Ligand SMILES: Nc1ncnc2c1ncn2[C@@H]1O[C@H](COP(=O)(O)OP(=O)(O)O)[C@@H](O)[C@H]1O
């Protein structure tokens with residue numbers, strides 16, 4: 001009886017098992033945990049595999065202990081996902097030998113380990129992803145640089161050529177008159193070529209500008225051109241400047257444009273150019289989403305006193321974004337405008353810049369109705385004047 005009392009006093013699950021793997025004694029804690037235990041009757045593995053019908057694992061550690069007389073340890077996982085660590089000790093009693101089994105529930109620990117492992121795996125994946133993005137950024141900015149120089153000379157040369165052509169025209173006119181309208185240039189009648197030339201020049205210029213735009217996006221993508229110096233900036237000026245820079249595009253896309261600014265907005269700590277770039281990207285996307293100039297674009301800049309944030313909303317009545325695509329729009333190179341020169345870098349860069357300013361960017365869209373983009377930026381502390 002003293003032996004039983006001693007076992008009962010032990011914190012932990014302890015059972016004594018005979019050669020047939022029948023539990024001959026279970027301490028109080030074990031009885032509390034498995035209330036169905038009947039000493040002298042319950043088969044040891046029934047604790048873990050109810051209805052095990054006296055089936056035991058191939059390398060049963062209790063049997064091993066009987067055979068060797070040495071302590072053993074192992075793990076048992078139940079079908080329900082509980083995990084136990086079991087440790088045995090051989091007990092050479094008066095009447096018959098027994099094995100004492102100490103059972104430790106390690107389910108929580110195992111779950112925690114699994115969780116930690118999952119977290120560390122995810123972290124590792126993220127690091128790999130970040131590495132990839134950095135290499136891609138270096139590649140992209142290198143390429144951007146390489147393309148920029150020849151593209152600049154295309155732009156420069158074409159305007160020189162255009163001027164040259166314009167000044168040659170009177171001479172050619174003269175010539176053409178002498179030839180009585182039968183002069184041919186580049187396989188084309190002079191009069192026809194004269195009409196065509198301006199379009200050829202502007203075609204080259206447009207294409208070259210398009211290359212420049214893509215290259216600029218790529219330069220931004222590397223993050224190298226992001227200026228990290230932050231000062232107090234007046235967000236109204238940022239938005240006004242972005243709107244004036246995109247004025248042409250806005251004008252072409254909609255007859256219904258409105259920007260409203262709350263009075264006396266507090267400043268934000270940030271970089272004017274970077275924040276301006278964000279607004280430019282959002283306005284460009286809004287313009288590109290409109291399929292009818294009757295539809296509008298509305299911008300509001302307000303101050304949320306509760307959260308102390310500047311809230312910039314860019315709302316458009318454009319084509320909208322399908323729910324299933326929303327999760328991709330911030331990813332680099334995701335674009336549905338590939339054929340019209342989209343790079344898929346605008347929102348990626350924008351979200352990077354907003355994060356860098358401690359802000360958030362949030363999208364809400366209904367296909368066919370329009371898109372609502374909300375940017376929140378922490379405002380610098382406003383000193384409230386008493387009275
Ligand atoms: N206001 C908007 N309305 C509809 N779709 C949008 C809007 N803003 C962004 N998108 C979607 O998100 C994609 C990614 O945008 P962005 O990163 O600016 O790249 P890009 O404009 O070069 O395609 C766009 O191609 C478009 O499908």
Ligand SMILES: [Mg+2]
Nearest residue numbers: 281285346347
């Ligand atoms: Mg864009």
